[in-house]
């Protein structure tokens with residue numbers, strides 16, 4: 001026979017309270033491990049994935065040949081290139097000044113390519129005409145694609161006056 005039934009009931013409550021506290025700490029520990037594991041997984045994925053810069057392709061489509069009248073010099077400011085239609089054919093040049101890298105512009109009235117930054121000027125074939133630019137505007141590899149578009153590879157410099165494309 002129990003002499004202290006209220007004491008026994010109290011012990012049962014303590015045990016129940018103890019078990020729930022244990023469960024709480026188990027859940028807390030499990031949750032902490034899950035968070036730590038997820039964080040480690042994120043860092044592992046970032047560490048293992050290649051650190052790549054996605055840059056636009058250097059190969060661009062300048063347009064159809066009939067967009068460039070004979071004897072025209074056309075700046076495409078999107079790509080920083082000139083497409084020139086000369087009597088010998090088409091060619092493309094970089095529009096980036098060889099002095100300090102400003103974008104040049106074609107001056108139809110004067111018949112020169114001019115740099116607005118420090119006043120360098122270039123002939124329509126890219127040769128330096130005046131100013132501090134140390135080198136001509138580089139000629140770029142150019143070809144006509146199967147769909148008839150003039151393609152320019154901005155990463156491939158070719159010797160000046162070495163290639164004219166017919167289209």
Ligand code: FES
Nearest residue numbers: 097099100115118
């Ligand atoms: Fe063109 Fe200086 S950047 S002249």
